[in-house]
Amino acid sequence: MTYNYPDNSGHFGQFGGIYMAETLIPAVEELRQQYLRFRDDPEFKAEFAYELKHYVGRPSPIYHAKRLSESLGGAQIYLKREDLNHTGAHKINNAIGQALLAKRMGKKRVIAETGAGMHGVATATVAARFGMECIVYMGAEDIQRQAPNVFRMKLLGATVVPVESGSKTLKDACNEAIRDWVTNVESTFYIFGTAAGPHPYPMMVRDFQCVIGNEAKVQMPEMIGRQPDAVIACVGGGSNAIGLFHPYIEVPNVQIIGVEAGGYGIASGKHAAPLTANAKVGVLHGNKVNLMQDENGQIIETHSISAGLDYPGVGPEHCLLKEIGRAQYVAINDDEAIAAFDSLCRFEGIIPALESSHALAHAIKIAPGMGKDKVLLVNLSGRGDKDMNTVAKLKGITL
Amino acid sequence: MSRIDMTFAKLKQQQRKALIPFITAGDPSQQLTVPLMHGLVAAGADVLELGVPFSDPMADGPVIQRASERALKNGMSLRGVLGMVAEFRKQDATTPVVLMGYGNPIEAMGWEIFAQRCEEVGVDGVLTVDFPPEESHEAFEHLQRHNIAPIFLLAPTTNEARIEQVAKLARGYVYYVSLKGVTGAGNLDLSAIEQKLPQLRKHIKLPIGVGFGIRDAATAKAVSKLCDGVVVGSRIVQEVENSTEQNVVANVGKLVKELRLAIDQ
Numbered sequence: 001m002t003y004n005y006p007d008n009s010g011h012f013g014q015f016g017g018i019y020m021a022e023t024l025i026p027a028v029e030e031l032r033q034q035y036l037r038f039r040d041d042p043e044f045k046a047e048f049a050y051e052l053k054h055y056v057g058r059p060s061p062i063y064h065a066k067r068l069s070e071s072l073g074g075a076q077i078y079l080k081r082e083d084l085n086h087t088g089a090h091k092i093n094n095a096i097g098q099a100l101l102a103k104r105m106g107k108k109r110v111i112a113e114t115g116a117g118m119h120g121v122a123t124a125t126v127a128a129r130f131g132m133e134c135i136v137y138m139g140a141e142d143i144q145r146q147a148p149n150v151f152r153m154k155l156l157g158a159t160v161v162p163v164e165s166g167s168k169t170l171k172d173a174c175n176e177a178i179r180d181w182v183t184n185v186e187s188t189f190y191i192f193g194t195a196a197g198p199h200p201y202p203m204m205v206r207d208f209q210c211v212i213g214n215e216a217k218v219q220m221p222e223m224i225g226r227q228p229d230a231v232i233a234c235v236g237g238g239s240n241a242i243g244l245f246h247p248y249i250e251v252p253n254v255q256i257i258g259v260e261a262g263g264y265g266i267a268s269g270k271h272a273a274p275l276t277a278n279a280k281v282g283v284l285h286g287n288k289v290n291l292m293q294d295e296n297g298q299i300i301e302t303h304s305i306s307a308g309l310d311y312p313g314v315g316p317e318h319c320l321l322k323e324i325g326r327a328q329y330v331a332i333n334d335d336e337a338i339a340a341f342d343s344l345c346r347f348e349g350i351i352p353a354l355e356s357s358h359a360l361a362h363a364i365k366i367a368p369g370m371g372k373d374k375v376l377l378v379n380l381s382g383r384g385d386k387d388m389n390t391v392a393k394l395k396g397i398t399l
Numbered sequence: 400m401s402r403i404d405m406t407f408a409k410l411k412q413q414q415r416k417a418l419i420p421f422i423t424a425g426d427p428s429q430q431l432t433v434p435l436m437h438g439l440v441a442a443g444a445d446v447l448e449l450g451v452p453f454s455d456p457m458a459d460g461p462v463i464q465r466a467s468e469r470a471l472k473n474g475m476s477l478r479g480v481l482g483m484v485a486e487f488r489k490q491d492a493t494t495p496v497v498l499m500g501y502g503n504p505i506e507a508m509g510w511e512i513f514a515q516r517c518e519e520v521g522v523d524g525v526l527t528v529d530f531p532p533e534e535s536h537e538a539f540e541h542l543q544r545h546n547i548a549p550i551f552l553l554a555p556t557t558n559e560a561r562i563e564q565v566a567k568l569a570r571g572y573v574y575y576v577s578l579k580g581v582t583g584a585g586n587l588d589l590s591a592i593e594q595k596l597p598q599l600r601k602h603i604k605l606p607i608g609v610g611f612g613i614r615d616a617a618t619a620k621a622v623s624k625l626c627d628g629v630v631v632g633s634r635i636v637q638e639v640e641n642s643t644e645q646n647v648v649a650n651v652g653k654l655v656k657e658l659r660l661a662i663d664q
């Protein structure tokens with residue numbers, strides 16, 4: 001099997017593409033050319049590697065969650081500790097890559113959309129690090145549920161703009177960031193936070209995030225003498241997942257499992273799991289993907305306990321991986337994610353992000369049915385400090 | 400000859416410029432859209448752009464965003480918009496109607512069914528903001544088969560190679576977005592438009608309409624001197640927003656008459 005996507009026009013099979021208003025087409029084309037130019041540039045690569053090592057703290061370790069695994073009595077659960085990165089999630093890998101590119105393109109103003117706030121914090125961080133002006137768009141509802149991250153962004157010098165339109169969540173923040181970009185296209189670099197959007201973003205974000213899977217591919221044999229039986233990651237837009245999955249696509253006998261947000265359950269309709277629910281293919285935010293929509297093609301409101309997964313679409317490469325059967329996509333409901341969150345706190349002393357808790361919950365679900373010699377590698381995409389308010393509220397506690 | 404071509408040919412003969420107002424279908428109510436369309440024509444509109452509301456109008460400013468939200472709340476759908484054009488055509492067989500919006504509602508319906516329905520009800524052109532020529536091959540094929548003009552946008556950032564590409568695909572007229580920004584933005588720059596137009600004319604033999612940021616009679620008049628048609632969107636939609644169901648047709652008619660007078664002067 002040779003897997004080589006996207007094609008030159010940014011398509012992953014029928015998915016992807018560049019569905020943008022004309023004003024922005026030259027901007028994404030310039031971005032594509034500049035990215036292709038610097039991607040293989042030794043100096044760019046060296047600077048990216050340096051930042052990842054000395055600023056982010058990579059490589060992130062892999063940790064064997066022994067007590068948790070023992071309690072389940074089946075497969076061994078290993079965690080790729082992206083939560084230990086500077087700023088507390090995988091988002092920084094991509095933000096640094098794009099900031100280095102912005103610097104080379106002479107852009108002094110960066111904008112970003114954010115859901116959980118982790119990408120916003122990562123962008124605000126790199127903007128401070130490289131001396132750039134930073135504007136972050138965030139849905140008004142997400143500002144409520146991720147208040148600590150809003151404060152972090154402001155401390156870092158970013159302007160956080162609340163978005164009051166639509167469902168007041170991630171998709172609306174994206175709309176508003178695109179509106180800013182179209183207005184300030186010449187001065188501004190849009191640091192997009194996930195492996196979706198118009199070409200080259202799905203490819204570029206994936207490439208920057210592949211450090212996760214590339215490290216894991218070296219670390220697992222060092223730890224257990226072989227690759228894991230499955231790699232598991234949560235899927236919002238899909239950046240932490242594709243970062244882990246992509247290096248494993250052509251590795252035989254490694255199962256790939258993406259975990260979407262099941263919200264109140266697929267049957268309730270109140271979820272954010274377009275792949276699991278077999279959502280129709282449609283066009284939003286610059287790409288053609290499986291998209292949660294009504295019969296008239298209007299995007300429907302999603303629900304997830306985790307702001308970072310609360311998005312009606314999913315990156316095009318995941319749509320393709322599902323279509324060709326190389327990856328499997330499942331959904332984990334809010335209550336299952338919370339239970340997994342609690343388990344990791346109690347068994348391992350690690351407080352995970354609610355997004356990552358979805359991936360963990362699926363591992364917890366399938367581990368008991370597997371042999372003790374089986375190994376599941378879960379991407380612990382972020383830490384849970386930002387979720388204290390949400391979790392406390394659920395437990396009826398006011399902080 | 401298509402209704403769009405005929406309209407522009409006649410205007411050229413009369414040495415007049417096209418006035419192309421935009422309204423969002425279903426705003427302020429479904430019942431008022433067809434009366435508004437007739438009112439626009441009576442007030443001097445040459446081509447009607449009828450907005451198909453979408454849940455995520457990324458290229459629109461707050462005024463048209465709110466109109467889309469009102470229209471969707473009123474139950475407006477693409478199917479419903481096509482029904483309105485059929486209704487409009489019962490009394491008006493000559494004024495071209497262009498549907499303007501985002502691609503996903505059409506994707507959901509399917510391009511072939513959509514194009515077929517457009518032909519049946521008398522839609523003349525289709526403009527999908529988020530479908531650039533690169534992604535329009537399939538759409539183009541179906542629209543062509545049913546004699547519907549694909550209307551393309553060009554922008555201040557569009558380079559010459561892309562202008563050439565659009566020139567090959569476009570039918571009816573080409574819509575030049577006069578500024579970098581969303582609909583309803585206030586930063587119109589006349590001299591920038593004037594500088595860009597010769598580059599457009601070099602490749603585009605179709606009429607060129609200019610829109611985005613035209614706010615009053617004075618800007619409409621100034622822009623009309625530079626091109627073949629003036630598109631006015633947010634200003635009209637704002638009038639709809641500020642009116643009651645009782646006076647909306649009259650108010651919008653009055654505004655469009657003022658624009659007409661200014662352009663014809």
Ligand SMILES: Cc1ncc(COP(=O)(O)O)c(C=O)c1O
Pocket residue numbers: 089090091115116117118119193194195234235236237238239240241307308309353355356381382383
């Ligand atoms: C910790 C964490 N994990 C996962 C996600 C989901 O994004 P993606 O699917 O792009 O990895 C987010 C998004 O905010 C996040 O903060």
